[in-house]
Amino acid sequence: MQGGEVEEALQDRIARAQAQMRTTDVNLMVLSLGSNLKYLTGFSDEPGERLLLLLVPREGDPVFLVPELYEDQVRRASRIGNLRVWKDEDDPRTLLGQTIASLGVGKGDVAVDDSMWATFLLELQTVLPKATFSGASRILVPLRMEKSASEVRAMEEAGAIADQAFEEILTHKVSGTSELELARVLQDSMLAHGADAVAFETLIASGPNSALPHHRAGRRTIAPGDVVILDYGCRVRGYCSDVSRTVVCQTASDEIRQVHAIVQEAQEEAVRKVKPGVEAEAVDRAARAVISQAGYGERFVHRTGHGIGLDVHEPPYIVKGNHLKLREGMTFSVEPGIYLRRDWGIRIEDVVVVTDTGARPMTRSTHEQRVVQ
């Protein structure tokens, strides 16, 4: 997208958010540093202890409360003209109180960013003692869940870069390498292929660590016979990729090969289930049925997937109990796994986008079990 198009998209997003606020009878929406702010203004940064809030009334222009050291950066990145700037030596609560008073929203429903720090929500509750607070996700999730063509394009680029990094790993000497070193190889490869950043700390789980679904890369040295889960992704124009493949170092036992085949079947069966109108939980059920039938149901210890976009994890969640009907443009991971306690684990993951007739994966590296040296 060019600058002009971006600006138009941002203005359109704010207008749609305000329409949603009027529908749901929300008077004020307050966003802090994070992906919702990025989505509506083009600006964001890591969350921090300085009060930086976007106040969106249901009608009229949003107001940005900004610490002075962010001022120039916010002006360059966002198109919000209405900035109120505070200095490090000021108490920003004064400015917050004045700004909220000037918006005239003393009562009624206030929607706050779901990931806003508690300390800022507690401040808002002090300033607005008569308001009722709820999460802003009910306003913004409906907007963000169905991706536009340019959002899908960014995610597909990020997926293609992740695929290239996997091809490079296959030619890498893995035995004798630590998990952290292997994570660096993947990260460097993604950056060299044009990623703006990694999407999350790369997970490399080798040997017994692969039995822990959320193990991060550590100092363990990979040895022949190890199972190695690679779970990684990158960002392009803010949008994420996320892919998992499980490889074996030099040799695999029969059980490893069998369990890998079960996970592969579960993953592919679940993707075949995806199309508009299908409930999210049906995709989870499809993956789980394959694994349960094979006798490993108890060792598939997480949901089948999560939505993805500006956040690595966002709605829709592919989990039992989620009756949301899938729609074209939704993007989420399909990533069943089997984890044998204190032994090893296997996971295969692709992000897919829902098309008019089914699903299109954004990563295309082979699902067959690959052997690394």
Place this chain on the structure above:
Amino acid sequence: MQGGEVEEALQDRIARAQAQMRTTDVNLMVLSLGSNLKYLTGFSDEPGERLLLLLVPREGDPVFLVPELYEDQVRRASRIGNLRVWKDEDDPRTLLGQTIASLGVGKGDVAVDDSMWATFLLELQTVLPKATFSGASRILVPLRMEKSASEVRAMEEAGAIADQAFEEILTHKVSGTSELELARVLQDSMLAHGADAVAFETLIASGPNSALPHHRAGRRTIAPGDVVILDYGCRVRGYCSDVSRTVVCQTASDEIRQVHAIVQEAQEEAVRKVKPGVEAEAVDRAARAVISQAGYGERFVHRTGHGIGLDVHEPPYIVKGNHLKLREGMTFSVEPGIYLRRDWGIRIEDVVVVTDTGARPMTRSTHEQRVVQ
């Protein structure tokens, strides 16, 4: 530290936190993923959408509410025996309500992690409609602010690694390199020298980007005549280093040299001010006086420093209005800067630890302006 010592330290920290809760009349403290959880249990991870909370009553054993896929990891990393585990297909609010009911803390003061996501605080407020909520910082900041010898040792190791990375940059060809590439060189160097991770996304701000105090590394190519701010750090055993140096690419104008000298004087003057009993704001005032006298007071657009430890930013803040008296073992950055709008900027930063008589810097790279090629 060995395993036994760590365990003892963790149990001691929980006991001290509970003593502080009794002193401040707090009935229940609730922590989410972040540095406070790490400090009390040894376990943490990136914040996420799954409910994972540590409930600490003022007497008795803490209870951990944990999603199933974290269970094994939490059991290995933490010494908390009392785990309540929920599955992805469960609604964790049921378990949260039951657990809180079993603790018998329906009323009174509840302290929540300052960086807890709003969505979890809103859940807690629903479960505990009669409780009063406030930030847990008033309980944990007094414990965490004065570092133990082993905490200081980890931070000094992280500082020494950052110094080594700076030496490597000085021998690197910088002209023609992008900010992102230079950030990778620093990061790779820190990891190669034994860092567990980078402490934060490395900031490389070149040319006009250096006028933005919080600019991240981007695609801009560094050219002769550029000012380049390098702001980076790493983690050792969870503890952070943080250092800034401003170099010039090949040549520097007279004004750049003069402003660099002013910032250097301000930084060193402020560090000389540090000793037990001095107020935090006096350190800020010392740096600001030098810069104001030189006529750049308006362009020093942030506080002089921030505390650092398990978090990159934590109390004490070195800012006007903070009357906290410094004590031995406190660790914070001293980092004045001058930012000439749309032109360039200069910042020099070291983290120091307060000693019995003054301050000891944790990074020792030269403050003189270095020229890179």
